[in-house]
Amino acid sequence: MTTSQDPSQTKDRPRASEVDPKLLEILVCPVTRGTLEYDREAGELISRSAGLAYPIREGVPIMLPEEARELSD
Amino acid sequence: MTDATHDIPTNASAAGPHGEGPPQLFDRVLLKQRKNRAAGEFDDYNFLHARAAEDLIDRVSAVTRDFDTCLVLGGGGAVGRALKKRPDVAGKFGHVIEADLAQGLARTSTFKGLVLDEERLPIAEESVDIVLSCLSLHWTNDLVGALIQLNRALRPDGFFAGALLGGSTLTELRQSMMAAESELAGGVSARVSPFADTIDMAGLMARAGFAMPVSDVDRVTARYGNSFVLMRDLRKMGETSVLKTRPREPVTKRFFVRTAEIYSEKFAHEDGKIPATFEILHAAGWAPHPDQPKPKRPGSATVRLADALGVDERNAGQKAGD
Numbered sequence: 001m002t003t004s005q006d007p008s009q010t011k012d013r014p015r016a017s018e019v020d021p022k023l024l025e026i027l028v029c030p031v032t033r034g035t036l037e038y039d040r041e042a043g044e045l046i047s048r049s050a051g052l053a054y055p056i057r058e059g060v061p062i063m064l065p066e067e068a069r070e071l072s073d
Numbered sequence: 074m075t076d077a078t079h080d081i082p083t084n085a086s087a088a089g090p091h092g093e094g095p096p097q098l099f100d101r102v103l104l105k106q107r108k109n110r111a112a113g114e115f116d117d118y119n120f121l122h123a124r125a126a127e128d129l130i131d132r133v134s135a136v137t138r139d140f141d142t143c144l145v146l147g148g149g150g151a152v153g154r155a156l157k158k159r160p161d162v163a164g165k166f167g168h169v170i171e172a173d174l175a176q177g178l179a180r181t182s183t184f185k186g187l188v189l190d191e192e193r194l195p196i197a198e199e200s201v202d203i204v205l206s207c208l209s210l211h212w213t214n215d216l217v218g219a220l221i222q223l224n225r226a227l228r229p230d231g232f233f234a235g236a237l238l239g240g241s242t243l244t245e246l247r248q249s250m251m252a253a254e255s256e257l258a259g260g261v262s263a264r265v266s267p268f269a270d271t272i273d274m275a276g277l278m279a280r281a282g283f284a285m286p287v288s289d290v291d292r293v294t295a296r297y298g299n300s301f302v303l304m305r306d307l308r309k310m311g312e313t314s315v316l317k318t319r320p321r322e323p324v325t326k327r328f329f330v331r332t333a334e335i336y337s338e339k340f341a342h343e344d345g346k347i348p349a350t351f352e353i354l355h356a357a358g359w360a361p362h363p364d365q366p367k368p369k370r371p372g373s374a375t376v377r378l379a380d381a382l383g384v385d386e387r388n389a390g391q392k393a394g395d
Contacts (some may be wrong), residue, residue, distance in 0.1 A: 003376045022185065026196055030195035058186075060179050
Protein backbone atom coordinates (compact mmCIF):
# COMPACT_ATOMS: atom_id res chain seq x y z
CA MET A 1 0.00 0.00 0.00
CA THR A 2 2.93 2.29 -0.59
CA THR A 3 1.27 4.14 -3.44
CA SER A 4 -2.06 4.80 -1.74
CA GLN A 5 -3.18 8.38 -1.49
CA ASP A 6 -3.75 10.03 1.84
CA PRO A 7 -7.54 10.46 2.00
CA SER A 8 -7.12 13.55 4.17
CA GLN A 9 -5.57 15.41 1.24
CA THR A 10 -8.25 17.51 -0.35
CA LYS A 11 -8.19 18.32 -4.04
CA ASP A 12 -7.51 22.01 -3.66
CA ARG A 13 -4.78 21.52 -1.05
CA PRO A 14 -1.28 21.21 -2.55
CA ARG A 15 0.38 17.90 -1.68
CA ALA A 16 3.53 17.42 0.41
CA SER A 17 5.71 20.52 0.31
CA GLU A 18 4.01 22.24 -2.63
CA VAL A 19 3.19 25.78 -1.64
CA ASP A 20 0.38 27.80 -3.09
CA PRO A 21 1.76 30.51 -5.44
CA LYS A 22 -0.35 33.17 -3.72
CA LEU A 23 1.37 32.43 -0.41
CA LEU A 24 4.81 32.69 -2.03
CA GLU A 25 3.79 36.08 -3.39
CA ILE A 26 2.95 37.63 -0.01
CA LEU A 27 5.35 35.93 2.44
CA VAL A 28 8.52 37.57 3.75
CA CYS A 29 10.99 36.53 6.44
CA PRO A 30 9.47 37.32 9.87
CA VAL A 31 12.92 38.18 11.27
CA THR A 32 14.42 40.44 8.57
CA ARG A 33 11.32 41.09 6.41
CA GLY A 34 13.56 40.12 3.50
CA THR A 35 12.54 38.02 0.49
CA LEU A 36 12.31 34.22 0.60
CA GLU A 37 13.55 31.60 -1.84
CA TYR A 38 11.36 28.57 -2.38
CA ASP A 39 13.38 25.34 -2.30
CA ARG A 40 10.88 22.90 -3.77
CA GLU A 41 13.19 19.87 -3.35
CA ALA A 42 13.84 20.45 0.32
CA GLY A 43 10.37 21.80 1.02
CA GLU A 44 11.71 24.94 2.61
CA LEU A 45 11.42 28.69 2.34
CA ILE A 46 14.91 30.12 2.64
CA SER A 47 15.72 33.52 4.07
CA ARG A 48 19.35 34.32 3.12
CA SER A 49 19.22 37.55 5.10
CA ALA A 50 18.35 35.74 8.34
CA GLY A 51 20.28 32.55 7.56
CA LEU A 52 17.14 30.51 8.21
CA ALA A 53 15.14 27.90 6.32
CA TYR A 54 11.46 27.75 7.23
CA PRO A 55 9.91 24.30 6.85
CA ILE A 56 6.81 23.54 4.80
CA ARG A 57 4.70 20.77 6.28
CA GLU A 58 1.72 19.38 4.33
CA GLY A 59 1.75 22.49 2.14
CA VAL A 60 1.64 24.75 5.21
CA PRO A 61 4.63 27.12 5.56
CA ILE A 62 5.76 27.33 9.21
CA MET A 63 6.93 30.94 9.48
CA LEU A 64 8.28 30.70 13.03
CA PRO A 65 12.00 31.43 13.63
CA GLU A 66 12.13 28.89 16.47
CA GLU A 67 11.06 26.11 14.10
CA ALA A 68 13.38 27.15 11.26
CA ARG A 69 16.64 25.40 10.35
CA GLU A 70 19.79 27.48 10.57
CA LEU A 71 21.67 27.61 7.28
CA SER A 72 25.17 26.19 7.71
CA ASP A 73 26.94 28.18 4.96
CA MET B 74 -3.71 45.59 27.36
CA THR B 75 -4.36 46.43 30.95
CA ASP B 76 -7.22 45.65 33.20
CA ALA B 77 -8.04 48.08 35.96
CA THR B 78 -8.63 45.23 38.39
CA HIS B 79 -5.10 43.84 38.05
CA ASP B 80 -1.68 45.30 38.45
CA ILE B 81 0.58 43.25 36.26
CA PRO B 82 4.17 43.37 37.44
CA THR B 83 6.54 44.52 34.73
CA ASN B 84 9.76 43.42 36.37
CA ALA B 85 12.99 42.51 34.61
CA SER B 86 11.98 38.88 34.02
CA ALA B 87 8.90 40.10 32.17
CA ALA B 88 10.87 42.31 29.76
CA GLY B 89 11.52 41.40 26.13
CA PRO B 90 14.05 38.74 25.17
CA HIS B 91 16.77 41.36 24.63
CA GLY B 92 15.53 43.73 27.32
CA GLU B 93 13.88 45.87 24.67
CA GLY B 94 10.36 46.54 23.46
CA PRO B 95 7.19 46.26 25.49
CA PRO B 96 7.03 44.00 28.54
CA GLN B 97 6.30 40.39 27.70
CA LEU B 98 3.08 39.57 29.53
CA PHE B 99 2.33 36.42 27.60
CA ASP B 100 4.37 33.32 26.95
CA ARG B 101 3.76 32.82 23.22
CA VAL B 102 5.61 29.47 23.09
CA LEU B 103 3.33 28.11 25.82
CA LEU B 104 0.34 29.56 23.95
CA LYS B 105 1.41 27.67 20.82
CA GLN B 106 1.70 24.43 22.83
CA ARG B 107 -1.72 24.95 24.40
CA LYS B 108 -3.31 25.63 20.99
CA ASN B 109 -1.64 22.59 19.44
CA ARG B 110 -2.80 20.42 22.34
CA ALA B 111 -6.35 21.74 21.93
CA ALA B 112 -6.36 21.23 18.14
CA GLY B 113 -7.65 17.62 18.18
CA GLU B 114 -10.98 18.34 19.85
CA PHE B 115 -11.18 22.06 19.08
CA ASP B 116 -14.27 21.71 16.89
CA ASP B 117 -16.29 20.52 19.89
CA TYR B 118 -15.38 23.52 22.03
CA ASN B 119 -15.13 26.42 19.60
CA PHE B 120 -18.55 28.03 20.15
CA LEU B 121 -16.96 31.41 20.95
CA HIS B 122 -14.72 31.28 17.88
CA ALA B 123 -17.64 30.20 15.67
CA ARG B 124 -19.77 33.08 16.98
CA ALA B 125 -16.98 35.64 16.49
CA ALA B 126 -16.30 34.27 12.98
CA GLU B 127 -19.95 34.62 11.95
CA ASP B 128 -20.02 38.20 13.24
CA LEU B 129 -16.82 39.04 11.34
CA ILE B 130 -18.35 37.66 8.15
CA ASP B 131 -21.56 39.66 8.74
CA ARG B 132 -19.41 42.75 8.98
CA VAL B 133 -17.69 41.98 5.68
CA SER B 134 -21.04 41.29 4.00
CA ALA B 135 -22.03 44.90 4.74
CA VAL B 136 -19.01 46.23 2.80
CA THR B 137 -19.89 46.86 -0.84
CA ARG B 138 -16.65 45.89 -2.52
CA ASP B 139 -14.58 42.80 -3.32
CA PHE B 140 -11.21 41.87 -1.79
CA ASP B 141 -8.66 39.89 -3.78
CA THR B 142 -6.50 38.50 -0.97
CA CYS B 143 -7.99 37.73 2.45
CA LEU B 144 -5.75 36.91 5.39
CA VAL B 145 -7.46 35.20 8.33
CA LEU B 146 -5.70 35.15 11.70
CA GLY B 147 -6.67 32.60 14.35
CA GLY B 148 -10.07 31.10 14.94
CA GLY B 149 -8.77 27.55 14.48
CA GLY B 150 -10.56 27.15 11.14
CA ALA B 151 -13.83 28.72 12.37
CA VAL B 152 -13.66 31.56 9.83
CA GLY B 153 -13.10 29.19 6.90
CA ARG B 154 -16.00 27.00 7.99
CA ALA B 155 -18.24 30.05 8.46
CA LEU B 156 -17.25 31.29 4.98
CA LYS B 157 -18.29 27.97 3.44
CA LYS B 158 -21.80 28.67 4.75
CA ARG B 159 -21.82 32.19 3.30
CA PRO B 160 -21.08 31.99 -0.43
CA ASP B 161 -22.25 35.62 -0.77
CA VAL B 162 -19.24 36.70 1.33
CA ALA B 163 -16.82 33.99 0.13
CA GLY B 164 -17.53 35.26 -3.39
CA LYS B 165 -16.04 38.64 -2.47
CA PHE B 166 -12.62 37.04 -1.96
CA GLY B 167 -10.17 35.90 -4.62
CA HIS B 168 -7.80 34.05 -2.28
CA VAL B 169 -8.29 33.10 1.37
CA ILE B 170 -5.31 32.33 3.60
CA GLU B 171 -6.05 30.90 7.05
CA ALA B 172 -3.17 31.47 9.45
CA ASP B 173 -2.67 30.34 13.02
CA LEU B 174 0.12 30.25 15.57
CA ALA B 175 -0.41 26.52 16.05
CA GLN B 176 0.29 24.09 13.23
CA GLY B 177 -2.32 21.71 14.61
CA LEU B 178 -4.97 24.34 13.93
CA ALA B 179 -3.50 25.74 10.67
CA ARG B 180 -3.55 22.29 9.04
CA THR B 181 -7.31 22.01 9.56
CA SER B 182 -7.99 25.15 7.52
CA THR B 183 -10.54 25.03 4.74
CA PHE B 184 -8.43 27.28 2.52
CA LYS B 185 -4.65 27.88 2.23
CA GLY B 186 -3.02 27.12 5.59
CA LEU B 187 -0.18 29.13 7.11
CA VAL B 188 1.60 29.16 10.48
CA LEU B 189 2.68 32.58 11.72
CA ASP B 190 3.14 34.65 14.84
CA GLU B 191 1.12 37.89 14.82
CA GLU B 192 3.96 39.54 16.74
CA ARG B 193 6.35 38.89 13.83
CA LEU B 194 4.08 39.03 10.85
CA PRO B 195 5.74 37.40 7.80
CA ILE B 196 3.54 39.27 5.33
CA ALA B 197 4.95 41.70 2.75
CA GLU B 198 3.87 45.34 2.92
CA GLU B 199 0.72 46.25 1.00
CA SER B 200 0.16 42.68 -0.14
CA VAL B 201 -3.30 41.76 1.22
CA ASP B 202 -6.71 43.41 0.82
CA ILE B 203 -8.50 42.31 3.96
CA VAL B 204 -7.49 40.89 7.34
CA LEU B 205 -9.96 39.06 9.58
CA SER B 206 -8.69 38.29 13.07
CA CYS B 207 -10.76 35.80 15.06
CA LEU B 208 -9.99 35.74 18.81
CA SER B 209 -6.22 35.75 18.42
CA LEU B 210 -5.00 39.26 19.18
CA HIS B 211 -5.79 39.25 22.92
CA TRP B 212 -2.69 37.07 23.40
CA THR B 213 -0.28 39.56 21.81
CA ASN B 214 2.20 41.31 24.11
CA ASP B 215 1.96 44.49 22.06
CA LEU B 216 -1.53 44.86 20.61
CA VAL B 217 -0.88 48.24 18.95
CA GLY B 218 2.36 46.87 17.47
CA ALA B 219 0.50 43.88 16.03
CA LEU B 220 -2.20 46.17 14.59
CA ILE B 221 0.48 48.40 13.03
CA GLN B 222 2.04 45.36 11.33
CA LEU B 223 -1.38 44.34 9.99
CA ASN B 224 -2.04 47.87 8.77
CA ARG B 225 1.25 47.79 6.85
CA ALA B 226 0.40 44.41 5.33
CA LEU B 227 -2.82 45.87 3.93
CA ARG B 228 -2.98 47.63 0.59
CA PRO B 229 -4.21 51.23 0.79
CA ASP B 230 -7.96 51.19 1.46
CA GLY B 231 -7.67 47.59 2.72
CA PHE B 232 -10.05 46.51 5.47
CA PHE B 233 -9.36 45.07 8.91
CA ALA B 234 -12.00 43.45 11.11
CA GLY B 235 -11.02 41.75 14.33
CA ALA B 236 -12.62 40.12 17.34
CA LEU B 237 -10.78 39.71 20.63
CA LEU B 238 -11.69 38.94 24.21
CA GLY B 239 -12.20 42.02 26.38
CA GLY B 240 -11.80 43.03 30.01
CA SER B 241 -15.03 41.62 31.46
CA THR B 242 -14.25 38.16 30.15
CA LEU B 243 -14.35 35.54 32.93
CA THR B 244 -14.99 38.18 35.56
CA GLU B 245 -16.83 35.64 37.77
CA LEU B 246 -13.94 33.16 37.61
CA ARG B 247 -11.43 35.91 38.31
CA GLN B 248 -13.34 37.10 41.38
CA SER B 249 -13.85 33.56 42.69
CA MET B 250 -10.19 32.61 42.27
CA MET B 251 -9.05 35.79 43.98
CA ALA B 252 -11.39 35.20 46.89
CA ALA B 253 -10.28 31.56 47.22
CA GLU B 254 -6.60 32.41 47.03
CA SER B 255 -6.93 35.28 49.46
CA GLU B 256 -8.66 32.92 51.91
CA LEU B 257 -6.21 30.04 51.57
CA ALA B 258 -2.91 31.81 50.97
CA GLY B 259 -3.50 35.27 52.39
CA GLY B 260 -2.67 36.97 49.08
CA VAL B 261 -3.62 36.95 45.42
CA SER B 262 -1.84 36.51 42.11
CA ALA B 263 -2.98 36.99 38.54
CA ARG B 264 -4.36 33.67 37.32
CA VAL B 265 -6.67 34.94 34.63
CA SER B 266 -5.20 36.82 31.70
CA PRO B 267 -5.71 40.58 31.47
CA PHE B 268 -7.66 41.68 28.39
CA ALA B 269 -8.04 44.92 26.46
CA ASP B 270 -10.58 47.34 27.88
CA THR B 271 -13.65 47.93 25.76
CA ILE B 272 -13.24 51.65 25.73
CA ASP B 273 -9.72 51.40 24.30
CA MET B 274 -10.32 49.51 21.07
CA ALA B 275 -11.25 52.28 18.61
CA GLY B 276 -8.48 54.39 20.14
CA LEU B 277 -5.94 51.58 19.74
CA MET B 278 -7.03 51.19 16.11
CA ALA B 279 -6.50 54.91 15.52
CA ARG B 280 -3.08 54.74 17.20
CA ALA B 281 -2.19 51.90 14.83
CA GLY B 282 -2.98 54.23 11.92
CA PHE B 283 -6.34 52.82 10.83
CA ALA B 284 -8.80 55.24 9.26
CA MET B 285 -12.44 55.36 10.33
CA PRO B 286 -11.97 52.96 13.26
CA VAL B 287 -15.06 51.56 14.94
CA SER B 288 -15.58 49.14 17.80
CA ASP B 289 -18.44 47.45 19.56
CA VAL B 290 -19.00 44.75 22.14
CA ASP B 291 -20.72 41.38 22.06
CA ARG B 292 -21.34 40.01 25.56
CA VAL B 293 -21.95 36.30 25.77
CA THR B 294 -22.99 34.45 28.91
CA ALA B 295 -22.35 30.73 28.82
CA ARG B 296 -23.71 28.43 31.53
CA TYR B 297 -21.78 25.60 33.10
CA GLY B 298 -22.44 22.94 35.73
CA ASN B 299 -19.54 24.20 37.83
CA SER B 300 -16.18 25.94 37.50
CA PHE B 301 -14.37 22.63 36.88
CA VAL B 302 -16.37 22.18 33.69
CA LEU B 303 -15.72 25.81 32.71
CA MET B 304 -11.97 25.40 33.20
CA ARG B 305 -11.95 22.14 31.23
CA ASP B 306 -13.68 23.95 28.35
CA LEU B 307 -11.14 26.79 28.48
CA ARG B 308 -8.35 24.21 28.20
CA LYS B 309 -10.09 22.53 25.26
CA MET B 310 -10.34 25.95 23.56
CA GLY B 311 -6.64 26.53 24.20
CA GLU B 312 -7.62 29.69 26.08
CA THR B 313 -6.17 29.10 29.54
CA SER B 314 -3.84 31.75 30.92
CA VAL B 315 -0.32 31.95 29.50
CA LEU B 316 0.76 34.86 31.69
CA LYS B 317 4.53 34.91 32.03
CA THR B 318 4.24 35.89 35.65
CA ARG B 319 1.65 33.25 36.49
CA PRO B 320 2.41 31.43 39.73
CA ARG B 321 4.90 28.60 39.16
CA GLU B 322 4.06 26.44 42.14
CA PRO B 323 1.22 24.02 41.43
CA VAL B 324 -2.03 25.03 43.04
CA THR B 325 -3.65 22.71 45.49
CA LYS B 326 -6.83 20.79 44.80
CA ARG B 327 -8.27 22.66 47.78
CA PHE B 328 -7.84 25.93 45.84
CA PHE B 329 -9.94 24.71 42.92
CA VAL B 330 -12.57 23.21 45.22
CA ARG B 331 -12.84 26.47 47.16
CA THR B 332 -12.97 28.46 43.89
CA ALA B 333 -15.87 26.28 42.72
CA GLU B 334 -17.68 26.77 46.05
CA ILE B 335 -17.28 30.55 45.98
CA TYR B 336 -18.27 30.70 42.29
CA SER B 337 -21.50 28.84 43.04
CA GLU B 338 -22.26 30.82 46.20
CA LYS B 339 -21.79 34.18 44.52
CA PHE B 340 -23.04 33.63 40.99
CA ALA B 341 -25.11 30.42 40.58
CA HIS B 342 -28.54 30.67 39.00
CA GLU B 343 -31.59 29.08 40.63
CA ASP B 344 -31.02 25.79 38.83
CA GLY B 345 -27.49 25.61 40.27
CA LYS B 346 -25.72 26.36 36.97
CA ILE B 347 -23.04 29.04 36.94
CA PRO B 348 -22.75 31.83 34.37
CA ALA B 349 -19.45 32.71 32.68
CA THR B 350 -19.18 36.06 30.91
CA PHE B 351 -17.25 36.35 27.67
CA GLU B 352 -16.84 39.84 26.26
CA ILE B 353 -15.99 39.80 22.57
CA LEU B 354 -14.66 43.16 21.36
CA HIS B 355 -15.11 43.84 17.68
CA ALA B 356 -12.96 46.43 15.97
CA ALA B 357 -12.75 47.45 12.33
CA GLY B 358 -10.92 50.04 10.30
CA TRP B 359 -9.36 50.86 6.96
CA ALA B 360 -5.77 51.17 5.83
CA PRO B 361 -5.42 54.86 4.90
CA HIS B 362 -6.04 55.97 1.33
CA PRO B 363 -6.15 59.57 0.00
CA ASP B 364 -9.70 59.15 -1.32
CA GLN B 365 -11.18 58.25 2.05
CA PRO B 366 -13.42 60.79 3.78
CA LYS B 367 -11.56 62.83 6.38
CA PRO B 368 -12.84 65.14 9.09
CA LYS B 369 -12.67 68.79 7.98
CA ARG B 370 -10.50 71.30 9.83
CA PRO B 371 -12.34 73.10 12.66
CA GLY B 372 -13.67 76.45 11.43
CA SER B 373 -13.63 75.42 7.76
CA ALA B 374 -17.44 75.15 7.49
CA THR B 375 -19.15 77.47 4.95
CA VAL B 376 -22.71 76.79 6.10
CA ARG B 377 -24.07 77.35 9.60
CA LEU B 378 -25.24 74.17 11.34
CA ALA B 379 -28.37 76.01 12.52
CA ASP B 380 -29.29 76.80 8.89
CA ALA B 381 -28.73 73.21 7.84
CA LEU B 382 -31.02 72.05 10.65
CA GLY B 383 -33.53 74.84 10.03
CA VAL B 384 -33.48 76.07 13.65
CA ASP B 385 -32.50 79.29 15.45
CA GLU B 386 -28.93 79.42 16.68
CA ARG B 387 -28.62 79.92 20.45
CA ASN B 388 -25.67 80.92 22.52
CA ALA B 389 -24.22 78.15 24.64
CA GLY B 390 -25.18 80.05 27.76
CA GLN B 391 -28.84 80.20 26.80
CA LYS B 392 -31.18 77.49 28.03
CA ALA B 393 -33.61 75.91 25.62
CA GLY B 394 -36.99 77.57 25.97
CA ASP B 395 -35.56 80.91 27.15
